[in-house]
Amino acid sequence: MRKPIIAGNWKMNKTIKEGLEFVESIKGKTDDNVETLICAPFTLLKDLKEATKGTNIKIGAQNMHFENSGAFTGEVAPANLVEIEMDYVIIGHSERREMFNETDESCNKKVLKAIEVGINPILCCGETLEEREANETMKKVESQVSKGLLNVDPKDLEKVVIAYEPIWAIGTGKTATAQQANEVISYIRSVVRNMFGDLADSVRIQYGGSVKPANVAEIMGQSDIDGALVGGASLKADDFLGLLKF
Ligand code: 13P
Numbered sequence: 001m002r003k004p005i006i007a008g009n010w011k012m013n014k015t016i017k018e019g020l021e022f023v024e025s026i027k028g029k030t031d032d033n034v035e036t037l038i039c040a041p042f043t044l045l046k047d048l049k050e051a052t053k054g055t056n057i058k059i060g061a062q063n064m065h066f067e068n069s070g071a072f073t074g075e076v077a078p079a080n081l082v083e084i085e086m087d088y089v090i091i092g093h094s095e096r097r098e099m100f101n102e103t104d105e106s107c108n109k110k111v112l113k114a115i116e117v118g119i120n121p122i123l124c125c126g127e128t129l130e131e132r133e134a135n136e137t138m139k140k141v142e143s144q145v146s147k148g149l150l151n152v153d154p155k156d157l158e159k160v161v162i163a164y165e166p167i168w169a170i171g172t173g174k175t176a177t178a179q180q181a182n183e184v185i186s187y188i189r190s191v192v193r194n195m196f197g198d199l200a201d202s203v204r205i206q207y208g209g210s211v212k213p214a215n216v217a218e219i220m221g222q223s224d225i226d227g228a229l230v231g232g233a234s235l236k237a238d239d240f241l242g243l244l245k246f
Contacts, residue, residue: 002204004220005161005227006243007037007122008234009062009090009208010044019044023051025237030056034244035227038234039090039122042076046084060088060122063096066109078117088120090229092148094167097124104147111148115156122161122206122229123148125188129168137166138187145191157192158202163229164188169209171231178215181207182222189224213242220246 014022019040030036039060040048049059065075081089091114092107107123114121125144127137145162152160164185169176176184185205193200207219208229219225228246233239 002202002226003033003035004246005035005037005204005206006216006246007039007060007088007163007206007227007229008240009093009229009231010038010040010235011062011095011231012041013235014040014044016044016047019048020051022237022240023048023057026057026241027052027055029241030244032056034246036244037088039088045081045086049085058087060090060119061086062090062093064089064091064110064114064119066106066113078113078119081119082117086119088122088161089114090122090124090163092144093124094126094165094170098167104144107144107148108150111160112151115152115159120159120161122163124163124165124208124229126165126167126170126209132166132168137184141184141188142191145188146195149192149195152196154196154199157196157199161204161206161227162188162192163206163208165208165229171210173210175210175215175219176207178218178222178225181209181219182224185222186224211243213239216243216246 037058039062069077091110096102111121125141127140131140166176189200204226206227206229207225211228211230212233
């Protein structure tokens, strides 16, 4: 049984004060049957982690370097996330791939490093509008997922979450239909199955791209969709609670 995972990706939004107000207003209202995760900007993480101790709300980062330490100005080391007890780290979000030159190779190094230090990676994948229109969606996600999961030890596979986020549906209000999302996510599971056999059944695969309270039920009702990675609609506590109650 794969436990559903609903994650908010706050991207570059909220101050510490705003983040703390948010968690105060959702505390006690989350459900043990749904894994609840907030991925916030780095400077909020320590406070959010402390504020959610003893609750079932998990906290994650949105990026991490793959080296342990060194001359990488502006980057954040794995140990820095470990010392503040991060549960998850998003790896290879399309915004990072498109604007900050992340590659499948750097994402793979980050996935392996996150597992090594005990933080669960959320590996993102997804096609552009041009790729979808050229019927290259499956080819694109197959390449991203197979390269991203290269050399993952099968015993660690269940720690990995995959997020399928079609780039054309992010922040645009255009959602892939639940069926379109499920079709690609089923295919992603078959890619994982080719690499890891039936362990693929233990991997949770989220959909992301304009998920909101009004469409989350249909998305979560699909056979292969195990969760959602949500940007805009995760910023308001009421909307986020609506997502959790799919
Ligand atoms: P939106 O929910 O704002 O479309 O963002 C999706 C996303 O990029 C989550 O990582």
